[in-house]
Amino acid sequence: MTTSSADPGSLLARRARLLAPTYQLFYEQPLQLVRAAGVWMYDQAGRRYLDAYNNVPVVGHCHPRVVAALTHQARTLNTHTRYLAEQPLQLAEQLLATLSLPDGRVIFTCTGSEANDLAVRIAKGVTGGRGFIITEFAYHGVTDAIAGMSPEDGGPLGPGVYTVAAPLGPQRAASFGERVRECIGRMQADGVGLAGMLVDTIFSSDGVCAEPRGFLADAVNAVHAAGGLFIADEVQPGFGRLGEAMWGFQRHGIVPDLVTMGKPMGNGHPVAAVAGRSEVFAQFARGRRYFNTYGGNSVSCATALAVLEVISAEQLLENARHSGAQLQRGLRALAQRHSVIREVRGAGLFLGVQLGANPASGLSGAAETRRIVNGMCRRGVLVGATGRDGDVLKIRPPLTLEAQHAELLLTALDQTLQSAT
Ligand SMILES: Cc1ncc(COP(=O)(O)O)c(C=O)c1O
Secondary structure, three states: OOOOOOOHHHHHHHHHHHOOOOOOOOOOOOOOEEEEEEOEEEEOOOOEEEEOOOOOOOOOEOOHHHHHHHHHHHHHOOOOOOOOOHHHHHHHHHHHHHHOOOOEEEEEEOOHHHHHHHHHHHHHHHHOOOEEEEEOOOOOOOOHHHHOOOHHHOOOOOOOEEEEOOOOHHHHHHOHHHHHHHHHHHHHHOOOOEEEEEEEOOOOOOOOOOOOOOOHHHHHHHHHHOOOEEEEEOOOOOOOOOOOOOOHHHHHOOOOOEEEEOHHHHEOEOOEEEEEEHHHHHHHHOOOOOOOOOOOOHHHHHHHHHHHHHHHHOOHHHHHHHHHHHHHHHHHHHHHHOOOEEEEEEEOOEEEEEEOOEOOOOEOHHHHHHHHHHHHHHOOEEOEEEOOOOOEEEEOOOOOOOHHHHHHHHHHHHHHHHOOO
């Protein structure tokens, strides 16, 4: 058993002494959260917070059905994919049924970073190219290759990595395909062979881009015409968050060559995967194996199966659609009264609220966003910030969010916008 310290101050000091300085804490007054259930998280003093930030607990924190499946499997058997077993097959079957990839196959990993790393390796192996297109402020994970494709983290781009401006706003979305074509032209001029394009289909770190539906299709056609593969990173939007379908790419009417998924897949337990057409994997597998010790282990598969069951049994796509629409209506109503809200973007329960400078306080858009994130935390609602300029409120609650929770969030935002703190 670990012991829990009652004093956030001493935890802060120990963190500074024990953990590498790469870690960052949320909020001016960092939270010490000690338990959670459904949409609520509780701090060490027993205060509860509405979680409108964490996309991982997609079916709600510590969902009893998921916890029961996880603990039952942990008590029964936990082993890897080198033995015959039901769970990885059931999980692959169920995922593929939602993905509508022609003759699809799955490889399990433990994290979204591993899934993207593998998908990029496959694309390079299959095409013989080294060049990749990503968006300007993308985040795709932490391995060496993928950190080079994650400009949000501030490091240099990897070799052969080219960026295009994110499809923020209808105009830039409409011309996204054009920008991708122009980028392919730049690569060709540099003598870099195209391996593919990797995008998060909700463009979360770029600031949330969802509309108009279908804008990705032209870009994907351009990549295919140039011989590259399209990888849909579904680590953020996947598992029903966007309300209309299980996967973000499905809003664009496209069929990716590879799909990566993670985060919500285990509702907090690390499990992730790459799915794709069998011929893509077959070409990659020629003369090569891929074994990931924990990818596809029995406990992870049982947990992910339970997540899929709950999404279906509790009709969470429908709820994401309805609660998301309620939130969007409320946010647009707030925009009528608060001019700092410039735009409300997103789909289902993945929303981005674009803020501008506050003429009353003189705060820049980014400073106003920080003020609101902290003010809402003090009012008991957790949201985050995103976008290249850090001026977009990121709202991504569990898909179990109910009307009363959405009202609470809107009230807290209204109060924070009105107040000076
Ligand atoms: C779009 C996207 N892809 C991939 C990842 C990496 O996933 P993980 O942290 O599980 O490695 C993240 C993590 O934030 C992400 O947001």
